[in-house]
Amino acid sequence: MENKPAKKNIFLTEHLLVFVVQGTKFLHLPGQAVTVAPSSVVLLKRGIYAMAEFIEEGLLFESMMVFLPAGVIRQFVLGQRWHRPDTAANCPCVVIPSNELLDSFKTQYLHYFGKSFPGLDQLLTGKLHELLLLLLATSQREAVRSFLLSAIDEEPADLELIVRNYLFQPITLAELASLSNRSLATFKRDFQRHYGASPRQWINRQRLAHAQLLLEQTDQKVSDIAIACGFESVSHFIRIFRAAFGATPQSLRAEKAMH
Numbered sequence: 001m002e003n004k005p006a007k008k009n010i011f012l013t014e015h016l017l018v019f020v021v022q023g024t025k026f027l028h029l030p031g032q033a034v035t036v037a038p039s040s041v042v043l044l045k046r047g048i049y050a051m052a053e054f055i056e057e058g059l060l061f062e063s064m065m066v067f068l069p070a071g072v073i074r075q076f077v078l079g080q081r082w083h084r085p086d087t088a089a090n091c092p093c094v095v096i097p098s099n100e101l102l103d104s105f106k107t108q109y110l111h112y113f114g115k116s117f118p119g120l121d122q123l124l125t126g127k128l129h130e131l132l133l134l135l136l137a138t139s140q141r142e143a144v145r146s147f148l149l150s151a152i153d154e155e156p157a158d159l160e161l162i163v164r165n166y167l168f169q170p171i172t173l174a175e176l177a178s179l180s181n182r183s184l185a186t187f188k189r190d191f192q193r194h195y196g197a198s199p200r201q202w203i204n205r206q207r208l209a210h211a212q213l214l215l216e217q218t219d220q221k222v223s224d225i226a227i228a229c230g231f232e233s234v235s236h237f238i239r240i241f242r243a244a245f246g247a248t249p250q251s252l253r254a255e256k257a258m259h
Helices: 070-080 100-110 120-136 141-151 159-166 173-179 184-195 199-217 222-228 234-245 249-258
Strands: 006-012 015-022 024-029 032-036 040-044 047-054 062-068 093-097
Touching: 015 024, 015 100, 024 040, 032 040, 032 093, 062 070, 062 100, 062 120, 070 120, 070 141, 093 141, 100 120, 120 141, 159 173, 159 184, 173 184, 173 199, 184 199, 199 222, 199 234, 199 249, 222 234, 222 249, 234 249
Parallel strands: none
Antiparallel strands: 006 047, 015 040, 015 062, 024 032, 024 047, 040 093
């Protein structure tokens, strides 16, 4: 007998490698569903993913997540002296069969959790380089190589595509800037130039317009609408909704129902 997996959105601000120790993780990506079991590891680019963890009855789900900062990946790639293509293929996810060496790395790396001593940061950076070399030694070498090259692609991402994809996600401007491969200052400047408004003003207008549509055309609760439109705080949503429309969401819905 099996438990029904619970699906939730996960936002990653750093590239990530996941070792599954126990249980099974389902990753739902755009146009792709990936199953990761203890016999494999997975590389994930930073971004937003819908994830469901499937766990057999009576077992706990356990995984080890290793974050891979872009700076560490860049340093590693430069050391490989690879010939870089004009455009690196976009590889948001790579599933890699585990092996004895990767399993050994996982066991060793766990020993550093909770430790603090001089030189630890330098040591861990070295361990991440070791991990990347082990991944390149697997049958998925070319997929791993493409992932690493695309992860350090410094070309700014298409601003409109990033904004559209994450418009209704509860993420910060700094996180949006990171996803678009821009500094926060550059992101704000490019956004102002493209949309003719500051990011926060424009994003709030779009979210509120969508919220108004949901209020008028659905029977969803106000709290659910707030979440669906990217607002983490219902009270904040109600406050800026009232400032924009001169009425609370509930009173606006009641007014529309009377006409």
